[in-house]
Amino acid sequence: MPTRAHWFGLAAALMLAGVPCRAAETPIIAIVGATVIHPDRDLPSAVAPDSTVIIAGRRIESIGPAGSTAVPAGATRIDGKGKWVVPGLIDSHVHFFQSGNLYTRPDVADFNAWMPYAKEVERNKRRLAATFKVWLASGVTSVVDIGGPFWNFEMRDAALKSPAAPRVAVAGPLLSMVDRVKLDLGDPPIIKIASADEARALVRRELERRPDYIKVWFIHRQGDDLAAQEAIVKAAGDAAHAAGVRLAVHATELVVAKASLRAGADFLVHSVDDAAVDEEFLALAKKNRALYCPTLFVTMGYRYALSNTWQPTEAERRLADPQILAAMSDLQRIPREMLPERVVKAMSQPTPPKPSAIALQNLRKAWDAGIPVVMGTDAGNIGTLHGPSVFREMEIMTQAGLSPLQVLRSATSNGSKAMGMERDIGTLAPGKLADLVILDTDPLADVTNLSKIHRVIKDGKLLAPAARASAGN
Ligand SMILES: [Zn+2]
Numbered sequence: 001m002p003t004r005a006h007w008f009g010l011a012a013a014l015m016l017a018g019v020p021c022r023a024a025e026t027p028i029i030a031i032v033g034a035t036v037i038h039p040d041r042d043l044p045s046a047v048a049p050d051s052t053v054i055i056a057g058r059r060i061e062s063i064g065p066a067g068s069t070a071v072p073a074g075a076t077r078i079d080g081k082g083k084w085v086v087p088g089l090i091d092s093h094v095h096f097f098q099s100g101n102l103y104t105r106p107d108v109a110d111f112n113a114w115m116p117y118a119k120e121v122e123r124n125k126r127r128l129a130a131t132f133k134v135w136l137a138s139g140v141t142s143v144v145d146i147g148g149p150f151w152n153f154e155m156r157d158a159a160l161k162s163p164a165a166p167r168v169a170v171a172g173p174l175l176s177m178v179d180r181v182k183l184d185l186g187d188p189p190i191i192k193i194a195s196a197d198e199a200r201a202l203v204r205r206e207l208e209r210r211p212d213y214i215k216v217w218f219i220h221r222q223g224d225d226l227a228a229q230e231a232i233v234k235a236a237g238d239a240a241h242a243a244g245v246r247l248a249v250h251a252t253e254l255v256v257a258k259a260s261l262r263a264g265a266d267f268l269v270h271s272v273d274d275a276a277v278d279e280e281f282l283a284l285a286k287k288n289r290a291l292y293c294p295t296l297f298v299t300m301g302y303r304y305a306l307s308n309t310w311q312p313t314e315a316e317r318r319l320a321d322p323q324i325l326a327a328m329s330d331l332q333r334i335p336r337e338m339l340p341e342r343v344v345k346a347m348s349q350p351t352p353p354k355p356s357a358i359a360l361q362n363l364r365k366a367w368d369a370g371i372p373v374v375m376g377t378d379a380g381n382i383g384t385l386h387g388p389s390v391f392r393e394m395e396i397m398t399q400a401g402l403s404p405l406q407v408l409r410s411a412t413s414n415g416s417k418a419m420g421m422e423r424d425i426g427t428l429a430p431g432k433l434a435d436l437v438i439l440d441t442d443p444l445a446d447v448t449n450l451s452k453i454h455r456v457i458k459d460g461k462l463l464a465p466a467a468r469a470s471a472g473n
Contacts, residue, residue, distance in 0.1 A: 029055040
């Protein structure tokens with residue numbers, strides 16, 4: 001009788017001989033002869049030409065030179081010649097309760113007279129499977145939904161169950177300094193908190209659903225007591241941390257961002273855009289090992305959409321949800337008397353929006369200081385479409401002076417930290433989950449080449465190239 005030790009010895013010997021142990025029925029995919037990009041490395045080692053990637057089941061089994069990496073018998077073979085392979089993209093800031101169309105934020109632009117918000121919310125729930133597909137078709141295999149109604153937890157369950165959905169990390173309702181009554185139809189995405197006790201109580205309710213983050217909407221207006229607000233954020237953060245959950249904070253002014261970091265923020269979900277970040281900010285961010293997500297396009301998206309100057313990019317034409325694309329030109333058919341005042345004004349004098357110069361500078365400073373920058377779109381907000389808006393965001397990030405490789409790092413290996421999955425995703429290496437994108441053009445020549453997608457593989461499954469959503473409901 002062979003002993004257990006004997007079998008272990010045999011397995012070890014096979015491993016040493018380069019013979020992987022796997023069940024015979026495990027599906028194998030081989031991408032042969034591609035240029036593999038390792039965004040976690042610097043040039044030149046970030047680029048591995050003429051490489052073969054072997055995927056067994058859900059995971060990457062091996063990566064090596066095409067000449068010396070054997071393709072197992074029975075593997076599904078993908079010709080990688082003239083193709084590039086990158087890790088699946090990660091958008092670290094999205095909201096599934098919002099669609100990106102005009103009707104999705106009545107607290108900002110109230111179109112209820114034309115389209116009741118309840119219908120929009122219902123649409124977004126019904127359309128969830130299609131929205132998931134739009135992300136995958138855009139090469140995005142993981143997203144962080146950084147705040148929404150309690151329904152968000154059902155959304156995460158639905159994503160987990162579906163092979164045609166990205167991986168999802170999630171926060172529940174935002175603990176907010178301000179009310180947003182127009183968004184409250186019984187399961188509000190934003191809940192006003194007036195004291196530390198109220199903060200702890202809401203965190204407790206959310207913790208029952210095992211969130212990946214507790215999110216605070218730290219709105220500081222003139223006359224507000226910053227120290228009192230900071231104490232509320234700290235109460236939320238302490239309660240989250242006690243349960244091993246990270247604290248994400250919306251804080252767009254320098255003093256508010258610093259207060260958030262003092263209160264324990266692990267993730268700043270937007271740029272600081274009112275002043276240049278200083279040494280104190282950078283030191284606080286480093287101490288917390290905080291992630292920094294610039295979200296440079298989202299305010300531009302609002303301005304384009306609400307002035308009727310929003311135009312789809314080439315990638316959006318190909319990859320966005322056709323239903324949402326069609327709705328983006330609705331301002332042309334809504335009777336004028338049903339338009340919100342601010343929209344009438346914006347339409348009469350449209351000014352082309354530009355990225356915030358301060359936000360661009362701060363992105364560069366944060367990057368140079370070694371703060372982990374994560375790419376995020378804030379998709380779902382008006383004008384920022386689920387899926388292909390990542391290509392707008394990444395293009396703007398290069399305007400801060402980041403190289404395509406650095407931008408790709410923010411959208412992959414850095415993004416895996418926002419997902420809390422740095423051991424499993426974000427890089428291409430044996431043992432990692434097989435989330436990757438095969439591209440027709442070189443993403444390091446131009447970051448928008450990341451939209452030239454040949455195939456997407458998520459969790460070891462090759463997705464049909466036409467897996468994008470159909471126009472129906
Ligand atoms: Zn957001």
